[in-house]
Amino acid sequence: MNFDWSKEQQEFRNTVKAFLAANLPDNWEQMAHGPGSASQTEFSKQFCGALAKAGLLIPHWPKQWGGQDADHWSSFILAEEMWAAGEPRGGQYMNVNWIGPTLMLFGSAAQQQAYIPPMARGETLWCQGFSEPGAGSDLASLRTRADKHGANYRINGQKIWTSYAGHADTCFLLARTGDSKKDISIFLLPMDTEGITVREIPSIIGEGDIHEVFFDDVEIASDAMLGEEGQAWEIVRKALSMERVGLPRFALASKVLHRAVESLKKLDQCTPGAMEQASKALAACESARLYSYHIVDQRCRGELPGPETSAARFATVTAERLVSEFVVEHVPDALAGGDPMLLVHHQRGIVAGIASGAAEIQLNLIASNLLELPREPR
């Protein structure tokens, strides 16, 4: 057991930090509050292009696709530093984490050639067409349909809460191709296809982050399907296994916590009560960090991540919440013209227990798969 970073890992982290220091503009922290906004989407394309040229966008991808075959620690260290900086990759983090690798496994040669190289160059933004008004945690009940129409599919339906949809080039879309629960397929759908309407939903989590997407008789060629008809669950399961650890939210939470305490020091307001709260939040951040590291370590050794991944996710949600509560209580100007990174953290933190599977779903998974409690009747 060893809790030290290797020389190579430390050097890699330093390289990423140096890149961030050199490439983030002075007004980055003001810009970072709208991850799906036009300004950040534009900046992210430029930033990811520079990351790609520096060999830091996809180090963990296979060499065949422009990567360096780096291990899971590289992608996680990269993710930690990016998230702690306010995620200047914007929505492109999804490309490098799971959309690209999923296309490598299940895409046709034509799909791979069309979509993977632009991701590797940092030029393209995707959105994830999963949730619907009637299908959130219960994703299998989704109703958007893709019906055979000659050589094409015709798509009708609605997605909601879709991040980045306003500026996305392509949608990773789940649609029903039959009536049974398992008859769901995946389409790689260009967002400029006729019949797609995107409406941004104003939200408390930042500009341009969540949307409704409507599909009205959207015609798409059959070769836009990823894998085979009805293969969506197999593909999604595999894709999610690449995202198992979740975002390293604890990295930004911990950084923000330290900044919040520094601001209290200047005001001489580090009361014992405030510091006890800050210390508990820090302990939660470090607990989440070690949970995540444990899972990355398992993946590096080729072990299949188990139910501990849900525990890591819940520990991260807890850390986000405690830091957010601390900031709102002790540095209230964070939400009223104060330090912009505290606002960024607050807005990102709101979704921590909801995006990528509600925290309560994770608790159920922990109860069933880690504690092995008897399952609920359905």
Next chain:
Amino acid sequence: MDFSLNPDQAAIVAAIDRLAQQFEQMPTGFDGFVLPGDELEKELELAQYFDLAAVPELGPVAAALAIERLSRLPCTVEVALSMLLRPAINPEWPRPVATVEQGRPGRFVATAKTLVLIDAESVSVAHPGGNDVEAVESLYAYPMGRVTGEPAREKMTTEQAARTRTLLRIACAAEMAGLLQAAIDATVEHLTVRKQFGRPLGTFQALRHRMAECAVLAGGVKNLALKAAYTGDAGDAALAALQAQHSASRVVYDVHQMFGAMGMTLEMPLHLWTYRMKALLSELGGRGAQAAAVAQHYFAVTK
């Protein structure tokens, strides 16, 4: 960063696990507040396991893992201070080792051969004679005792005292990690077999979610304790002890709720873990003191 054990650590962890399995069962008809592990203690002495942290290939991480595993047993032995504190401060100290804080009763004090006495900022060491200590009846599931005499004390240097506090925090977290896990395991078993409204309690989501949250806390304490044992860092130790005491206060309440009236009886062993946790909750100044230590180390706030 590597969470796997080296071959020596894996071997000793497996050996301690085999030994622990012999002491998993409760004696028939037991209904006491505390279950002393005298036979286990003899086995640990015989195998020289109390000194394992001093073996370079094993180190404090193996000791922390041993403490965590042995703490899951229903019986109790003074393990944590002997395995983590003694090898680092003075391997010549006779064991058992116990702490006495501000003159209050403490765990294993009545049988301790070495006492670590903590009075405000001062830490000293004493080796009590038979008339210097006495047993105290208590609800805690440790044998409790207090100092009644005036054994000769040797005051630690400031550096030694700080090192001692760090090691005590790591020991507390490692022991708590085992107690948390054992209490959760016992509760999961209860929720699996106990039926109400025609189905196992463990199928009710209100209880499942609370248990899952307890499990996340317990796993976090273990990870933090192991990291602190590895680094020996005062900040890591404070974080681990804080998370341990914070988690225990939540878990103790929840598992007793899950057991209902059964958990109030001494015929159910739940108290053997929860009332050990309650004893650890107040040690080293409790959560407030651990939080102050965290604030000092990580935020440079000292007031």
